[in-house]
Amino acid sequence: MAPHLSMVLPRVLIVSRRTVRKNKFVDFVGEYHLDLIVSYGAVPVIVPRVNGVHMLLDSFEPIHGVLLCEGEDIDPSLYESELSGFSPEELEEIRKLHASDTAIDKEKDSIELRLAKLCLERNIPYLGICRGSQVLNVACGGTLYQDIEKELSKRVSGNQRPVVHMDYEDYDGHRHLVKVVEKTPLHEWFRDSLEKEEKMEIMVNSYHHQGVKKLAQRFVPMAFAPDGLIEGFYDPDAYNPEEGKFIMGLQFHPERMRRSDSDDFDYPGCPSAYQEFVKAVIAYEKKLSSSASIPKSVKLNKEIEKKRKIIVRSFSIAKNMYSSGNGKVSGQESELQVGAEFLEANTALSLQQENRLKQMGATVRNASVYIERLKMNEGRERVARTIMGKMSIEQLSDLMSFYHMMGQICSESMEKKVHDLVVNE
Numbered sequence: 001m002a003p004h005l006s007m008v009l010p011r012v013l014i015v016s017r018r019t020v021r022k023n024k025f026v027d028f029v030g031e032y033h034l035d036l037i038v039s040y041g042a043v044p045v046i047v048p049r050v051n052g053v054h055m056l057l058d059s060f061e062p063i064h065g066v067l068l069c070e071g072e073d074i075d076p077s078l079y080e081s082e083l084s085g086f087s088p089e090e091l092e093e094i095r096k097l098h099a100s101d102t103a104i105d106k107e108k109d110s111i112e113l114r115l116a117k118l119c120l121e122r123n124i125p126y127l128g129i130c131r132g133s134q135v136l137n138v139a140c141g142g143t144l145y146q147d148i149e150k151e152l153s154k155r156v157s158g159n160q161r162p163v164v165h166m167d168y169e170d171y172d173g174h175r176h177l178v179k180v181v182e183k184t185p186l187h188e189w190f191r192d193s194l195e196k197e198e199k200m201e202i203m204v205n206s207y208h209h210q211g212v213k214k215l216a217q218r219f220v221p222m223a224f225a226p227d228g229l230i231e232g233f234y235d236p237d238a239y240n241p242e243e244g245k246f247i248m249g250l251q252f253h254p255e256r257m258r259r260s261d262s263d264d265f266d267y268p269g270c271p272s273a274y275q276e277f278v279k280a281v282i283a284y285e286k287k288l289s290s291s292a293s294i295p296k297s298v299k300l301n302k303e304i305e306k307k308r309k310i311i312v313r314s315f316s317i318a319k320n321m322y323s324s325g326n327g328k329v330s331g332q333e334s335e336l337q338v339g340a341e342f343l344e345a346n347t348a349l350s351l352q353q354e355n356r357l358k359q360m361g362a363t364v365r366n367a368s369v370y371i372e373r374l375k376m377n378e379g380r381e382r383v384a385r386t387i388m389g390k391m392s393i394e395q396l397s398d399l400m401s402f403y404h405m406m407g408q409i410c411s412e413s414m415e416k417k418v419h420d421l422v423v424n425e
Helices: 031-039 088-097 106-122 131-139 148-155 185-189 191-197 272-291 302-324 333-346 351-359 379-390 393-424
Strands: 011-015 017-021 024-028 043-047 065-068 126-129 143-145 176-180 201-204 211-214 220-224 230-240 245-250
Touching: 011 031, 011 106, 011 272, 031 043, 031 272, 065 106, 065 131, 065 272, 106 126, 106 131, 126 131, 126 272, 131 143, 131 211, 131 230, 131 245, 143 148, 185 191, 185 220, 185 230, 185 272, 191 201, 211 230, 245 272, 302 333
Parallel strands: 011 043, 011 065, 065 126, 126 245
Antiparallel strands: 017 024, 143 211, 176 201, 176 220, 220 230, 230 245
16 A cells, blocks of 8 residues: 655665675665664665666656765866876875775766756755765866875974874774864854864864865855865855755764764764755755645636536537437437537537547537437548638637636546545555
């Protein structure tokens, strides 16, 4: 039995990451992401990273939100033509140090960039975590550092220690400082913790060797690491969760910022990105549903409605006579006459129109033969064309208006019945 429509939750697409397990490829998504999406009232729909899926994204409609998270390095050819001036030896060193991340996955790139651009085109809520923030920036024309340690270490001066953005020995426990920008969503989410510490800084978990180099023009930074790397950004013109607007990227991992041996978050504001994102997803789904709802039926004034019912009654009697082969009309002549007068005033229907009416269970005949049973013949269309060719513009206009109105009423009645049937299931 199909679930009630009101029980169907909005859908958030999440692209899986591929790894190898027992010599076979396995797709996975971190459970923290899934758990938070479900807990705030949406359903995660996993888009598998398999060949060809980037051409099948229409099959995942409706899309109410997109969450993109971890993954390998984005193909640098998608944002820069040169490899940041690295020597072959430096590139090899980077590949060895970050072997699990530097293997380019072009299929995942294609899937995620298409989804990001779709969100930007339709204003679908988008949350990018880690690689997902980089995908968002690249989709909007921004660029990336291909290796933060080598490219940003040159900026470190004096006794300042380089920022460690990833620690292979302590993935969950690693933290580094970021400075939060005032009057941004991140500031609002961590406000209590920032005021308590009396400084605009928090400690975040991160796991990446690349990051935003040139931020796309539409975005505003929300946080910086001490080395100047942008740790969070958003589009202020596309941020209003209550109205279904949310376009944001976070380089750090708020979902992993939890106390040792506990699911308690480091700060009360850690899950806020997911909470506000899902709030926007729910609002977007409601907005989408209301725009696609069945329009209100056209109300006819009492006089036109009365005429419509009389003519429909006349056609119904004629149809029953035709179906049964009974030519007797005792006591029904006046009702049949109404239909005859209507057809006489508007002449005949075309063969195509009559065939369509016949499929709906109705048969209409020309005035003089209205009461008698007739068979369709090839000459009828020629007669209809000849008669209609002699009609005035006003008569033709009246004829078209009436049947347009009848078709609209029929269509609306059918849609309402289908809608009621689905709701009552």
